[in-house]
Amino acid sequence: MFVKRVGMLALLSVLLINNGMAKDGMWIPYLISQLNEGEMQDMGMQLSAEDIYSVNHSSLKDAIVHFNGGCTAQLISAKGLLLTNHHCGYSQIQSHSSVEKDYLKNGFWAMNGKEELRNKKLTAAIVKYMKDVTNEVLEGVNSQMSPEERAASVAANIKKLIAANQDEYKLEVKPFFFGNQYILIAKEVFRDVRLVGAPPSSIGKYGSDTDNWVWPRHTGDFSIFRVYANAQNKPADVSDDNVPYTPNQFLKVNIGGVQNGDFTMVYGFPGTTDEYLPSNEVQNIMEVYDPMRIAIRDEIIAVLDKKMRTDDATRIKYASKYARVSNAWKKWSGEIVGLRATRALEKKQAFEAEFEKAILADPKLSAQYQSVLPNLKNMYEDRKEILTERHAFVEGLYFGVEMFRNMLSYRTLVEAYESSDSTFEEMAANKAKALSGFYKNYDSELDEKVMEKLLPIYLSYINHQPLPDIIDKLKKGTSEEVSLYVKEVFSTMALSNSEDWINLLQNKPSKAIKILKNSAAYNFSTAAFNHFVEVINPEYRSYMGLIENSQREYLKALQAVLPNKRFYPDANSTLRVSYGKVDGYQARDAVNYFSHTYLEGVVAKYKPADYEFDLPQKLIDLYETKDYGPYAEKGKMPVCFIASNHTTGGNSGSPVLNAKGELIGLNFDRTWEGTMSDYNFDEKRCRNIMVDLRYVLFIVDKFAGAGYLVNEMELVSDRATLVEEKAPALEMAQ
Ligand code: ARG
Ligand code: GLU
Secondary structure, three states: HHHHHHHHHHHHHHHHHOOOOOOOOOEHHHHHHHHHHHHHHHOEEEEOOHHHHOOOOOOOHHEEEOOOOOOOOEEEEOOEEEEEOOHHHHHHHHHOOOOOOOOOOOOOOOHHHHHHHHOOOOOEEEEEEEEHHHHHOOOOOOOOOOOOHHHHHHHHHHHHHHHHOOOOEEEEEEEHHHHHHEEEEEEEEEEEEEEEEEHHHHOOOOOOOHHHHOOOOOOOOOOOEEEEEEOEEEOOOOOOOOEEOOOOOOOEEEOOEEEEEEEEEEEEEEOOOOOOOOOHHHHOOOOHHHHHHHHHHHHHHHHHHHHHHHHHHHHHHOOOHHHHHHHHHHHHHHHHHHHHHHHHHHHHHHHHHHHHHHOOOHHHHHHHOOOOOHHHHHHHHHHHHHHHHHHHHHHHHHOOOOHHHHHHHHHHHHHHHHHHOOOHHHHHHHHHHHHHHHHHHHOOOHHHHHHHHHHHHHHHHHHHHOOOOOHHHHHOHHHHHHHHHHHHHHHHHOOOOEEEEHHOOOOOOOOOOHHHOOOOHHHHHHHHHHHHHHHHHHHHHHHHHHHHHHHHHHHHHHHOOOOOOOOOOOOOOOEEEEEEEEEEEEEEOOOOOOOOOEEEHHHOOOOOOOOOOOOOOOHHHHHOOOOHHHHOOOOEOOEEEEEEOOOOOOOOOOOEOOOOOOEEEEEEEEEEEHHHOOOOOOOOOOOOEEEEHHHHHOOOOOHHOOOOHHHHEEOOOOOOOOOOOOOOOOOOOO
């Protein structure tokens, strides 16, 4: 029996860790000493786990920053200098831009502290400590509880716990492994974070949507901020009295370069992954959810693209909307390709068969866990219908049709009117003011075309009773009738002429409300939204609770059946470490990618005046004269590189560190063929994409002339000298 079990476990481990070598995982920093240190050192790391995370003395963790709760950033000088992606600082850069001072287009560089730009509501959070609080959080919780009862007990315990631990830091408690474990995280949150520098979009967003998710990549996706603190070096509101923050630790920058096979480590705040889904849900993603969401966005993209290509004004208005629509759309299609290519489904199925066999072979395990996986699979199957409808609503109306969200934004105003709220007129005036922002980037003709494409798709999926009359009627109608209805919606929107509408709302609000309430636009939007809120979402949420319970049991079972395997929790926007090595990959048959790109490649993609591939003349000049300072490698200017670190959204702006913990890259994307790493990491094809730090320094120093910032940093190099090497002849065919 014993022997048999061990044999089974060995087999399982092989299946689980993908031929024994995959270094997947986003690891909890304080557990690295137990789980990963040895392996990381075997891969070349010269640090100890204590250097990475320590609560007793300063460690690399003190330099890692959660940037505004979404992206990651890192401290790179003793004076609070903070590095993140251009796309992470985008809205701050945009908020300081105007037609006269177009920082998005031309870049921005503060040449001294006084020129740095202050931001409203921008935070930089540093983790002070993390501790396991599972026992406290699960006190009084038992497996008989319904998901709602459990959630209520957990929430009450967390509240108590936070009140009892209150100190100077911001505390949060997060579930790991679907609530098998809870960790308390204390963060110091800085509130005065100023913009120091950003390259022009033609560098920071070079390649834009065409190159997004794609390797080879040539984007200098970085921006620079500075964290400010009060005289005691503590967080404070934005103020003249603040001074640059002195970090406990900041990252040294290594400009010695990286080679294939070098150890790399990513330290940051990955957002969400789903590594422990059962095979049938992976199949649903591949065959149902991703394809339907892609199909909906195909329609949006086709409509937008057509007009954006022929009309400059539309292109400018819709650039950022288009980027948002196309980002996930492109990722999903890569996900399907990657899941197929790595036979993810077959792998999961084979693993599950072995897992079930191992459980059956052991009476104790079977008594406890026999029904766990079948239950989990059933939950996902049962949820399928409602999740499909939910996607149809969210993608097909809520995010797809701009008119829809705009109409919903009037709901509180209409309520105020109906309840004779005394603040109604003021609310209407405020709404009128806010609307100019909406119209600035809105084209109702385009939106109407989108709705004409999306409404039939939405209707084809929506079934859950009771259906609002209008939706029922449209579902039964012919396609001509649906099309006519879209025309009616847009003709009654009262908004096509935005100025008239804003005037009306400001000057005769009660008349405006009457028009609104009688419009097909408002009525359709409220009907579909109410159906979502009252019918679709409650059912969806009840499944979420049940699935959470089942996944929790499944993880417990996995750990019991495979006691020797290391498990990492799914990403949940908490601090994690991933590690891998610099490496190219085979994208498909006969297509092999190198691990580095160079300025040659940037220039080769140059298309003058193109909105994605234009370049600043100064960069071209620097390229022509090979004026690279100490940042070149054998006369060539490195730009981006890839490595096999397991990352996801939220890792944008994460530092990529070498074996000594020195900064070598700035993470900003993944390769298209490997975006399925959120469900199934595969070392052979999953790569994260980084800007080479030498390109960052070159742009700051040589392009922007802000070398004073480089002087603030601590540069190190593995090479004997930093003397500029002579440029060799161009290797690349132009
Ligand atoms: N793909 C990256 C991410 O998921 C970059 C997105 C921003 N860039 C863009 N071209 N849309 O966030
Ligand atoms: N661009 C992503 C972000 O904003 C990172 C890419 C990824 O999903 O790995 O976080």
